[in-house]
Each structure stands twice: as C-alpha cells, then as structure tokens.
Amino acid sequence: MILEKIKANFGQAVLETHSFRGDDTALVSREKIFELAKFLKEDPELDFNILMDLTAVDYLKMEKPYRYEVVYHFFSLAKKHRVRIKVPLTEENPSVATLTSLWPIANWFEREVWDMFGIRFEGHPNLKRIMMYEEFVGHPLRKDYPVRKRQPLIGPKN
Amino acid sequence: MIEKEADLSSMGFFTTKVNDMVGWARKYSIFQYPFVTACCGMEYMATACSHYDVDRFGAGFPRFSPRQSDVLFVVGTISHKLAPVLKRIYDQMTEPKWVVAFGVCTCTGGFYDNYATVMGIDTLIPVDVYIPGCPPRPENVLDGLMKLQEKIQSHHDS
Amino acid sequence: MTLELKQTRKESMFLNMGPSHPAMHGIIRILLELDGETVVNSDVEIGYLHRAFEKMSEEGGYLQVIPYTDRLNYVSPLINNFGYVSAVEKLFGIDITERTKYIRVIMSEISRVTDHLTCVGASAMELGAFTVFLYMIKAREFLYELIEDVTGARLTVSYARVGGVKADLTPDFKEKTLKALTETRKVLKEVNQLITRNRIFVDRMKGVGVISKEDALAYGITGPFLRSTGVDYDVRKDQPYYVYDRFDFDIPVGEKGDNYDRYLIRMEEMEQSLRIVEQGLEQIPQGDLNVDTEGRVIPAAQMVDEAKMGHTSGLIQLEVMTDPTLEGSTERFYKNVNACNKKTAMPPKEETYGNIEGLMNHFKIVMGGHGIRPPQGEVYFAVEGANGELGFYVVSDGTDRPYRVRVRPPCFTIMAALSKLIQGGSVADIVPTFGSVNMIGGELDR
Numbered sequence: 001m002i003l004e005k006i007k008a009n010f011g012q013a014v015l016e017t018h019s020f021r022g023d024d025t026a027l028v029s030r031e032k033i034f035e036l037a038k039f040l041k042e043d044p045e046l047d048f049n050i051l052m053d054l055t056a057v058d059y060l061k062m063e064k065p066y067r068y069e070v071v072y073h074f075f076s077l078a079k080k081h082r083v084r085i086k087v088p089l090t091e092e093n094p095s096v097a098t099l100t101s102l103w104p105i106a107n108w109f110e111r112e113v114w115d116m117f118g119i120r121f122e123g124h125p126n127l128k129r130i131m132m133y134e135e136f137v138g139h140p141l142r143k144d145y146p147v148r149k150r151q152p153l154i155g156p157k158n
Numbered sequence: 159m160i161e162k163e164a165d166l167s168s169m170g171f172f173t174t175k176v177n178d179m180v181g182w183a184r185k186y187s188i189f190q191y192p193f194v195t196a197c198c199g200m201e202y203m204a205t206a207c208s209h210y211d212v213d214r215f216g217a218g219f220p221r222f223s224p225r226q227s228d229v230l231f232v233v234g235t236i237s238h239k240l241a242p243v244l245k246r247i248y249d250q251m252t253e254p255k256w257v258v259a260f261g262v263c264t265c266t267g268g269f270y271d272n273y274a275t276v277m278g279i280d281t282l283i284p285v286d287v288y289i290p291g292c293p294p295r296p297e298n299v300l301d302g303l304m305k306l307q308e309k310i311q312s313h314h315d316s
Numbered sequence: 317m318t319l320e321l322k323q324t325r326k327e328s329m330f331l332n333m334g335p336s337h338p339a340m341h342g343i344i345r346i347l348l349e350l351d352g353e354t355v356v357n358s359d360v361e362i363g364y365l366h367r368a369f370e371k372m373s374e375e376g377g378y379l380q381v382i383p384y385t386d387r388l389n390y391v392s393p394l395i396n397n398f399g400y401v402s403a404v405e406k407l408f409g410i411d412i413t414e415r416t417k418y419i420r421v422i423m424s425e426i427s428r429v430t431d432h433l434t435c436v437g438a439s440a441m442e443l444g445a446f447t448v449f450l451y452m453i454k455a456r457e458f459l460y461e462l463i464e465d466v467t468g469a470r471l472t473v474s475y476a477r478v479g480g481v482k483a484d485l486t487p488d489f490k491e492k493t494l495k496a497l498t499e500t501r502k503v504l505k506e507v508n509q510l511i512t513r514n515r516i517f518v519d520r521m522k523g524v525g526v527i528s529k530e531d532a533l534a535y536g537i538t539g540p541f542l543r544s545t546g547v548d549y550d551v552r553k554d555q556p557y558y559v560y561d562r563f564d565f566d567i568p569v570g571e572k573g574d575n576y577d578r579y580l581i582r583m584e585e586m587e588q589s590l591r592i593v594e595q596g597l598e599q600i601p602q603g604d605l606n607v608d609t610e611g612r613v614i615p616a617a618q619m620v621d622e623a624k625m626g627h628t629s630g631l632i633q634l635e636v637m638t639d640p641t642l643e644g645s646t647e648r649f650y651k652n653v654n655a656c657n658k659k660t661a662m663p664p665k666e667e668t669y670g671n672i673e674g675l676m677n678h679f680k681i682v683m684g685g686h687g688i689r690p691p692q693g694e695v696y697f698a699v700e701g702a703n704g705e706l707g708f709y710v711v712s713d714g715t716d717r718p719y720r721v722r723v724r725p726p727c728f729t730i731m732a733a734l735s736k737l738i739q740g741g742s743v744a745d746i747v748p749t750f751g752s753v754n755m756i757g758g759e760l761d762r
Binding site: 193195196197199200201203204207208209220222234235237239240243247269270272273274275292293295 | 334335336338341342343363364365366367368371372383387390391434449450453454456457460470471472757758
Binding site: 132133140145146147148149150151152153154155156 | 238239241242245271272273274276281282
C-alpha cells in the first residue's frame, strides 16, 4: 500500500522498489527527497512521524552505477508500519538536501554521515565532525580507507 | 656537611625502617582516580561494591580530583580523541603516583585494532600493573591490586 | 551616606564539564554557557569512545561480529547479541525452534533488569544515596551468577548463534532463577522504601528534565524516555518478535516527562521483566530428547582419537560427553537450540568427530574464506533494548563477510535532545537528568 502510494505521487522520481523479506523499500532520486519526506510525514494515511535512522552505505566494492546510498528508515507510531527510502549518490556529487527542518534529530544523524562518509547535506546548520576529532583527515567508513591507518594526536603512530 | 653524610650512612637501618613504614602506610590507604570509560567500568563497580569488596584493602575511597589521588586506574578503551585528556590528567597528578592498566584494551588495545584506538596506554604514560581480561573478573582485579600494594611497599623516595 | 553601585558588565561564563567527570557515567563533554547558575546554552560533544564497530564488522565473518556486539550496550549485552543474530536470521529467512525463542526471551529480560538496576543505582549514587547503589549492585550480582551458569561469562557473553544459542539451559536453572528473583524483589522493595518517597530525592527529580511529547517524537526518542511523556510505544507489544505475544505483562507509562516519572517507570519495568521470566520458565517447552543411542557415552577427546586412528565402526551410535557449557553441541540437545539448517548451524559434535560429512560442515561454517553466506540483500530488525528501539541494518553482498552492519543506537537520539533538556535549569540539575538518560558510551559512540 505504501509503495503504491509513493509511486502514484512521485512516479518519475522512484527508480525502483522491492520488498525483500517484508521490508518495503524504494529507491528515489536525490532531487525529490525533501518533498517525499514531507509527503510521508503529512499524508494522513501514511503518517510517518518518526525518523528512526539515517545512514549511508558505500557501494564501491559492489558493482553498481553509483557509489553511495543514503538510507532513511521511517516509522509511523499510529499505523505501526515502516518504510525504507534510499537515495543514490554518485562520487562526483555526494550531496543531498537536509531534513533538519522536518525532524531535528536529522541534525546529529547527518553530522555522523558527514563524518564517516563525506556526504554533504545542503542547508545543514552545523555540519562538523561528531565522532572523530577535527584534526582527522579522511572519512573512515569509506571502503578505501584502510582500517588500521591511525592519525594519533599524541603518542607513536604504531 | 661531609660529616653529616657520614652520619647518615651509619643510620642506614633507621632509614630503611622508615621507608618500610611509609610504604606500609601508603599501600593500605590508596586514593584512586577512576578514569572509567567502557565495559570494564561494570567490573570496576562490581569490585568496589559489597560482594567483592575493595574497601577491605583500604582502596575504597575514590578521589575525583587528580591532585588528591595517587593511583590512576585507567579502566576501559582509550581512543585517540581521549588520549590528550588522559595525558593531561596524568601530568596533573602529584608524586608519588602509580598507574594501573585495567582491562586488555588499556594493556595492548584488545581486539580493537583500528584507526580510532590507542593500542595500549603504555605508549603514552608509564604503567605499573597490567590487569588483562575482557573484562577481568573481580578476583583478577584484587590480585592485581595486591601486586600493586607490593610495588608501593617497595617504593623508595629517590 | 548612600552606596554607589557601579554597573558591572554582564558576560556569560563558559564552563566545561569535561570528558572525565565524577558525576557522569561515561565520557562526554558538555560545554555550558552560564549566566550565574542557570544554563543559557550548551553544546554536547560525544565520540570519545568511538571504537569503530561498523568498520570492524566488515573485517571478519558474520559469526565474528557477535563479540563486538556485546560490547555495544555493555550493561545488557544479551539484548544486542540477540538483535544482531535475529537480523541475520531474517536475511537468511530461517526459523528458530520454540525452545530457543523462550530461552532468548528469558535471557533478554534478565539482561534488561541488570541494565535498569545499574541505571537507577548509579543515578541515585550521584544524588547522594550511596546505599541504594550498593543494594542494586548486590542484586545485580545474583543475576550475573545466573548468566554465568548458562553462558560461561559475566559480562561479555557472546551467547547467540545464527539459528540458535550457544548452549542449552542448565538442569537446575529454574530453581536458581526463582531464588535469584526472590532476592531481587527483596532488594527492590528495600530501595522503594528508601527513596521513592524520600523528600530530597523527590524534590531533586520532580519537574526536572521535562520533555514534551511532540519534542520526544520529533527527536525520534523511544524507550522509557518516550513512555514517560505518555506515549506507550514498546517494540515488544507493538511489533512482537520471538514469543512476547504469549506473555501477560504491562507497559508502564508516565505523564509529565520528568526525571521522577522515568525513575518510576524503570522500577516498574523491572518488576514486569521479572514477571515475564517467571511465565517463561513455566511455559518453556522441554524440547525432544533424541535418545536413540544405547545409552553409552564416550568422552569427546577419546572419540577424536579413535576417529583419527580409523576405528570408526560403531562410533556413530555412541553419545559424546562434552563440557556442560557446550550443551547445545551434542546430538541430544541439538534440536532444542539450533535451527535445522545445515548452512548456518554447527553440526552436533558426534557428527563432527564421527564422520567426514560432519567435519566438512563444521569446517565450511567456521574457517575464514568459507563461512555462512546469506543471499544478497538488506534487512532491518528492531528489538526493544533497555533504552529504546535497538535496530540492526545488515547489508549483504553474498560473500561470507557482512558488507555493512549499522546499529541504530537508542541513546544517540536522547543525547541529541540533551541540550534542550538542560536549558533553563541550574548546573546541579544536569546531574539527575544525565543519570536518567542512561547514556551508555559503547552504544552512543559505537
């Protein structure tokens, strides 16, 4: 029901949908994500009032035409259903609109995605690192960052 | 002046006895600074409470200021963001001071061999007693505490 | 003679409640902007315990992520274990046996009680009630002994396996648990008498740290925090998993959203969790004892030696005697605690030591380069952690290593709202508010 409604209202922007193991998922293009999020929040039948999670995945090692995907998980308290929206981003332009004006928690989630992946959020009030220290160079959760590369502030390197 | 030094060498018996007494007093009144970060903190709390009482060793009164304490218990993983803070607290402590590395994350880094963890705090500050374990059982902690007491007993003010 | 008062320049003072602070449980830095004693603005800085859980989980196989998960919320490690393993099971699409579901529910609820005991004890200690802390930790020791009997470790248990749990319950688990529950209830009653109507405690906690329902939903807060504002959302009741729909328990809900409500909710939730454990012990199915051997047992080491020498005739009819903490691995208990799925569950020890197919099955699951391989896809599974909804998002690319494991931490959202909670209050009000947030560093920073 959810996926049909999304496809009916945003026809061209929905690139693909699936329901693997019962989780409704839709892949949406990056220009329409703010409108889609607003629609999901305000439509009385869908009523997704909680943004559960906002994260990203780096598809460098899997064969896909784009590099990053920003993944949003929404939950509706009244209707008790969930949906997952994914936004594909290419390596040349890793940026997407922020959802801070709709849900204030997106502020911290997006800071973490910036810190770990280097994806910019346009319109974010305070986009700085949250997990790592400011002197750190690079974005750790990208697939091309080696896991043992340390950048110590004090002390020896190894 | 030279006569005074000759006098002292014949009083060697008394100075060693005084040293022993000071060592005895120090080892049974340990003022600890618990620098608790992670899961080992749960076992630290269990050791400090009534079941595996650490108060019977005289070490049951944590002082929360580095200037007033003499043993620094580093409990739990130290990340690179926290390392300068640890060094600063160690520098603020007054002599004589001892450091206990509690838990395997502080001894050698544990199984967190990645970009964010300090592999052993002995790369930053000198450590006196290592208590390995993930987390160490309270009996291990009490054993380590007794070894620390032996070390304190034999400490000479040089 | 009148005094002349000179107009002094008013500036706010910046105070740093630094990473290592005695009243904070966990390392966090709060930069406060004060006007006298009231907090005008604050900035919360986290990330001091970032241990790169998500990066490390891409290094080994699916089973090697389980020890990392129990260090996430280290006061209730079993809930994280089961959450991760359930997400992988959903990815595979396998069902677990009834007895496993009951075991998981019982152990999760015991873990939830240890979490709430630690939270209430530590926050009461910060307000000066040191006795309450000692009583709560005493009660926690009874539960740790129970967990140690079943899993082998007190804190970092790694008890869950894909398709089941590591080992079955010990034979005298029911008596020991009921005794531990009686002792825990006694402690809870004593603590209730000490602080619930104590004037000092109530004055410090009532009306402090208030959050409204709209703010809580806008910040995505779940768990006892959300329930204290009046919304009764609990994953166990609204989207039941395992066998929670067969139990009779209540969800305590508050009204005002302040610290005192959260304290009362936690105390009541402990009582409800103990109720669930009792009902679980009554209802747990015995599991079929598949005894078709001739009753002869052989120690495991001897069986391995015989098999190496080539004396394999008749070995398959003997029953292997393993260590009691490996009770899930002998054929007798195998069906109780493991899903019948060759791809993910380790074979019983009689098969592993006795014939070559079992050995190959074991090898394929455990060795690096081989290992369990789920189909390509992504899945999200949520369990009710002690702080709120703990979600695991696992992406698999068909190989033996997870492509991405993401934890949705419940206390991350609460910490994002912290600067709103303490604004307008005094510095001394930060301590009880922070205590009732129950920030666990391992979960917040992963």
